[in-house]
Amino acid sequence: MSQLVRIICLSCVLTATTVRSAENVIVIMADDLGYADVGCFGCKDIPTPNIDRLAAEGVRFTSAYVTGNMCGPSRAGFLTGRHQSTFGYYQNVSQPFDPAQGLPRMDTIASLLQKQGYVTGGVGKWHMGTTNEQHPNAMGFDDWFGFLGGGLMYYPLDHPSYNGRFNPLKKPANHRDLQHTMPVIHNMEPVQWDQYLTRELTDAGVAFVERNQEQPFFLFMSYNAPHLDLEAPQETIAKFPVESVTKVPGVKPNARSIYGAMVYELDAGIGRLLAKVDELGLTGNTVVWFLSDHGGMKRTSDNRPLRGSKGNSYEGGLRVPMIVKWPGKSPAGVVLESPVTSLDIGATSLAMAGGNPVSSGLHGTDIRAYLSGQTDQAPHEVLYWHTGSYKNPxxxxxxxxxxxxxxxxxxxxxxxxxxxxxxxxxxxxxxxxxxxxxxxxxxxxxxAQPELWEKSHGEYQYADYEWLKGSQHYRDKSK
Missing domain, CATH: 3.30.1120.10 (Arylsulfatase, C-terminal domain)
Incomplete structure (x- = not known):
C-alpha cells in the first residue's frame, strides 16, 4: 500500500470517527397530553413506565413551556426554533389543500442539523401544509414517514369500526375529516398499513434508527396520540375500566378510559424505540427529549394543578411535561424548576452538533450548562408568548x-x-x-409579522399531488 493510499485511508477513518462521535438527537412529541397524565408528573391511573424511566435516568422540567396553545403554531415554533409570530404563523391549518396555508420555505431544526452532517428523519404528524415546497422532504427531513394533516384516524379507513363513515368520504368534507383521512406516506409514496397507528409509527421510528445507526441522526417522533379521535385496541382499553380511572372534572369516565389506553400505547411505543437504541449500543451517544405540543384537552386530560387547557394561555395550555436524557452529561433523576421552552431544544441540539444557534437565527437558548449542572442560573430572564392574531394581539x-x-x-x-x-x-x-x-x-x-394566510374562501377538497394518488382526495387538475 502506498503512503498516499495509507494517508487517504487514515483520513477516511478519522473523518468517520469524528462524525460518529456527535450525539444523536431524538425528540418525542406527544399531542394533547395533559400535564399530569404521566407517572413522573403525578398521574395515578395511567402507567407510563418508559417515560418515567426516561425521567429517572435524565432530567425532568417542572416549568417547561411551548410557544403556542394550539398544535400548528406550537409545532411551527418548535420546528423552526423561532417564535412563530415573527413569521406570521398564528393559527392551525384548517384547509390542508389550500396552498396558502402552512409553513413558508425556511430553515428548520432538521435542515440546520443536515448542514452539520446529520441524517434527519421524521415520523408521524406534520400539520405544516401539503404543497411540494412544504413537504417535510423539502423542509430538511431526509426521510419522512407519516401524514401531512393535523391528525389521522388510528386505523385504516376501511376498518370495520368505522362502518363506512370515511370510505367513501362525504363531500364537501369538514376540515377534521379532510385532515384525518389523508394517506400515510413514506417520503412521496403512499403506504399500506393495517395496525393501530401508534404502533405503525413506532415501527417506522425503530426502522429509521436501524438504518442510520452508523451516522449521527436526528429523529423527530411526532406522535398524534393521544389527540382525538379517541381510539385504541380493545385489549388495551380493557386495562382501564371506567370505575378505576381518575375522576377529572369535566372528563367522562369512558373518555378517560380510552384516553388512558392511548397514552399507555404511546408509552409502550416509546419503550420499544428506546429498547432499540439500547440494543444497537447507541444509548450513551443519544440525547432523548420528550414533551407534549401543548396542554391537554378539557374532554380527556388532567392538567391539574394548572388552570386551563389546550387553546388558552393559562398554564394548562402552555406548560407541558418535558424530560431530557443526556447520557454522561446530565445527572440522573434531577428535577429542574427554572423555566425552559421548546425553543431551547433546537438551540441546544444545534449547539451539541457544533452549530451556532445565534448566528442561525434561533430564538431558544443553549441550555447545556443548565442541564449538566455546571450552572444553576435560570436559562431565561423572561419568556414571551403571542397567542392572538396579528390584528388582535x-x-x-x-x-x-x-x-x-x-x-x-x-x-x-x-x-x-x-x-x-x-x-x-x-x-x-x-x-x-x-x-x-x-x-x-x-x-x-x-x-410580529402579518398573518401568513387569512381564512380560506372556498373549499379545497382535492389536490393533485403524486402521493395522494389512490386516495379519495386526489383529483387530476389537468383533466
Whole structure:
C-alpha cells in the first residue's frame, strides 16, 4: 500500500470517527397530553413506565413551556426554533389543500442539523401544509414517514369500526375529516398499513434508527396520540375500566378510559424505540427529549394543578411535561424548576452538533450548562408568548415568579410560585408591575409579522399531488 493510499485511508477513518462521535438527537412529541397524565408528573391511573424511566435516568422540567396553545403554531415554533409570530404563523391549518396555508420555505431544526452532517428523519404528524415546497422532504427531513394533516384516524379507513363513515368520504368534507383521512406516506409514496397507528409509527421510528445507526441522526417522533379521535385496541382499553380511572372534572369516565389506553400505547411505543437504541449500543451517544405540543384537552386530560387547557394561555395550555436524557452529561433523576421552552431544544441540539444557534437565527437558548449542572442560573430572564392574531394581539409574559396575561384588552397577573393554579388575579393590587410587564410584552410584539394566510374562501377538497394518488382526495387538475 502506498503512503498516499495509507494517508487517504487514515483520513477516511478519522473523518468517520469524528462524525460518529456527535450525539444523536431524538425528540418525542406527544399531542394533547395533559400535564399530569404521566407517572413522573403525578398521574395515578395511567402507567407510563418508559417515560418515567426516561425521567429517572435524565432530567425532568417542572416549568417547561411551548410557544403556542394550539398544535400548528406550537409545532411551527418548535420546528423552526423561532417564535412563530415573527413569521406570521398564528393559527392551525384548517384547509390542508389550500396552498396558502402552512409553513413558508425556511430553515428548520432538521435542515440546520443536515448542514452539520446529520441524517434527519421524521415520523408521524406534520400539520405544516401539503404543497411540494412544504413537504417535510423539502423542509430538511431526509426521510419522512407519516401524514401531512393535523391528525389521522388510528386505523385504516376501511376498518370495520368505522362502518363506512370515511370510505367513501362525504363531500364537501369538514376540515377534521379532510385532515384525518389523508394517506400515510413514506417520503412521496403512499403506504399500506393495517395496525393501530401508534404502533405503525413506532415501527417506522425503530426502522429509521436501524438504518442510520452508523451516522449521527436526528429523529423527530411526532406522535398524534393521544389527540382525538379517541381510539385504541380493545385489549388495551380493557386495562382501564371506567370505575378505576381518575375522576377529572369535566372528563367522562369512558373518555378517560380510552384516553388512558392511548397514552399507555404511546408509552409502550416509546419503550420499544428506546429498547432499540439500547440494543444497537447507541444509548450513551443519544440525547432523548420528550414533551407534549401543548396542554391537554378539557374532554380527556388532567392538567391539574394548572388552570386551563389546550387553546388558552393559562398554564394548562402552555406548560407541558418535558424530560431530557443526556447520557454522561446530565445527572440522573434531577428535577429542574427554572423555566425552559421548546425553543431551547433546537438551540441546544444545534449547539451539541457544533452549530451556532445565534448566528442561525434561533430564538431558544443553549441550555447545556443548565442541564449538566455546571450552572444553576435560570436559562431565561423572561419568556414571551403571542397567542392572538396579528390584528388582535394577545399573549403572556413570564418574569421570575410572575406571569402576566393579556387577553381581550385586559391584563391579568399571577404569582406562579404561590399560586400555580392562577386563582388570584393580582393586577389591581400591583399596577406598577402590570404596567412594566405589559410594556415589555408590547415592545416584544413589535417583532410580529402579518398573518401568513387569512381564512380560506372556498373549499379545497382535492389536490393533485403524486402521493395522494389512490386516495379519495386526489383529483387530476389537468383533466
Amino acid at each position: 394577545e399573549g403572556a409574559i413570564r418574569e421570575g415568579d410572575f406571569k402576566l396575561l393579556y387577553q381581550k384588552g385586559k391584563p391579568e397577573l399571577y404569582n406562579l410560585n404561590k399560586d400555580i393554579g392562577e386563582t388570584t388575579d393580582l393586577a389591581a393590587s400591583q399596577p406598577e408591575r402590570v404596567r412594566a410587564m405589559l410594556s415589555r410584552w408590547k415592545e416584544w410584539t413589535k417583532n
